[in-house]
Amino acid sequence: MGGVDATMRVERIEKWVYFYAAGADTGSFLARLASYAVDTLADGHGSRAFILSARGKIQVGFECYRLNSAAHILCCHAEQAETFTRLLDMYHFGEDFELCPMDVTQAYFTAGTADQEPLSQFHIGDMNALDYAARTCRFRDRDYRVLKTARYGHPVYMIAPVAEGPDPLLAEFSLIHQTDIGFDHLEYERIAHCIPSAPNEFIDTYTPLDIGALDGITDGKGCYPGQEVIERTIALGRPSMKLVAVSAQTRLKMNQDVSHDGRVVGRITSCVNTGETASIGLAVLKYRSADLESWTIADGDLKKRPLSSE
Incomplete structure (x- = not known):
């Protein structure tokens, strides 16, 4: 597409x-x-x-x-x-x-x-x-x-x-x-551009910083529910999770576990098929694992995907 x-x-x-x-x-x-x-x-x-x-x-x-x-x-x-x-x-x-x-x-x-x-x-x-x-x-x-x-x-x-x-x-x-x-x-298009959205990424498992939704936050804004957690995370400079664009030569599934070295490090939150046996998706991964180039899923390898330049 x-x-x-x-x-x-x-x-x-x-x-x-x-x-x-x-x-x-x-x-x-x-x-x-x-x-x-x-x-x-x-x-x-x-x-x-x-x-x-x-x-x-x-x-x-x-x-x-x-x-x-x-x-x-x-x-x-x-x-x-x-x-x-x-x-x-x-x-x-x-x-x-x-x-x-x-x-x-x-x-x-x-x-x-x-x-x-x-x-x-x-x-x-x-x-x-x-x-x-x-x-x-x-x-x-x-x-x-x-x-x-x-x-x-x-x-x-x-x-x-x-x-x-x-x-x-x-x-x-x-x-x-x-x-x-x-x-x-x-x-x-949303997945190709790595844009988090509801209901897939906007869930009570994550903070906006975990999924990179910085456009929905005003840094230094006055009191609102969760403000202290958000400001503390911004001050530390690193959330616990990170949204990553991924691809696989297999059909990805929603909520599918993503692993590295035998440990679950996150899950697939959005996916769409790009062919009979290929798909692209978004995954929310533990921050330290998000900088890797590949991971594993139940039925194959998962690769980091460059963002759409369109």
């Missing part, structure tokens, strides 16, 4: 859920919980963030997009949505904050750049410079939320109408001649 070189239509990504967060205290409330200083985001900007346990382990990873000071869009994997809403409810103590699920069944997903069709019609070319971004756009007397995520290693945009019901513009977009790509292609 290759990279995403032109605008492509993406099948609806049902594995992620979206919430509209409204209220004057939204930014400060989320910042009190999150590992990233989301209250410092500028309008139209977004970021990944985590809510951690007291031990610094990941309870949930999410994306936060600021539309304006009183409106944000939050996004997390469907498998972590219940945990996410439970944590927000648990820490909510009367702040001006309201969370509402977004209906994205009519949304249009596309991979590419903002200056190509159909995105160019929204005049959002400045989004090209951002990994995570969001806008409310007015087009043909209708309002749309446009979100950009970098969770797959290539930009993927969601265009969602604000109004309920069938949308004529998105119906037009469906007729534009574009190559169709599915979630499997996006997952390949």
